């Protein structure tokens with residue numbers, strides 16, 4: 001197949017090895033450049049613009065992956081928003097031809113791209129961000145969302161049976177427990193069974209007015225409810241969280 005031009009997929013960085021971004025697989029992560037959202041909690045600000053300060057050519061990425069054939073099992077496309085890249089599907093095809101499994105981390109705004117990738121069996125795992133209840137999307141991400149298109153993606157993932165996970169980053173100043181339960185209801189209505197809640201990481205957030213999260217950021221009762229509603233519920237907290245929160249998880 002023709003090699004895709006590096007201009008068709010802009011790579012802002014790579015993580016050589018991860019054991020957490022592609023469940024069950026040793027993988028490398030490719031961070032694509034550019035995003036259509038501006039989430040207030042985003043800590044990838046260097047990946048948001050259209051140009052990277054330190055881009056990698058696609059050829060160098062492929063050389064790196066070739067050197068690791070037989071060692072790593074998967075390649076994760078993250079960002080930024082990978083589905084903005086015109087060369088994403090070609091890049092996935094190339095990675096699959098090298099014998100790797102592929103994963104996508106997406107904000108969920110591009111169901112057509114994901115659908116095509118699944119038709120070609122290019123993706124083995126998909127993580128989808130669920131940023132906020134739909135009426136709060138603008139406030140949290142600086143972008144309106146098309147609920148119908150977002151829902152179509154959930155239907156595609158559930159119908160095809162591809163391994164997937166929905167994820168919400170929580171800052172109590174942006175989302176309440178009731179917001180989270182509203183989002184959980186929406187996911188359950190669509191038969192999504194894997195949901196991860198992750199704590200806001202302080203330090204590099206796009207919105208510098210967001211304070212660090214020191215007090216309880218989720219009620220234990222909310223965690224119990226979430227656990228009972230999703231067969232695959234994950235709480236990604238950190239060492240500063242109270243024992244009660246960790247036990248509830």
Ligand code: SF4
Nearest residue numbers: 035037038039042080
């Ligand atoms: S957190 Fe939001 S703004 Fe940041 S890369 Fe992800 S979708 Fe884009």
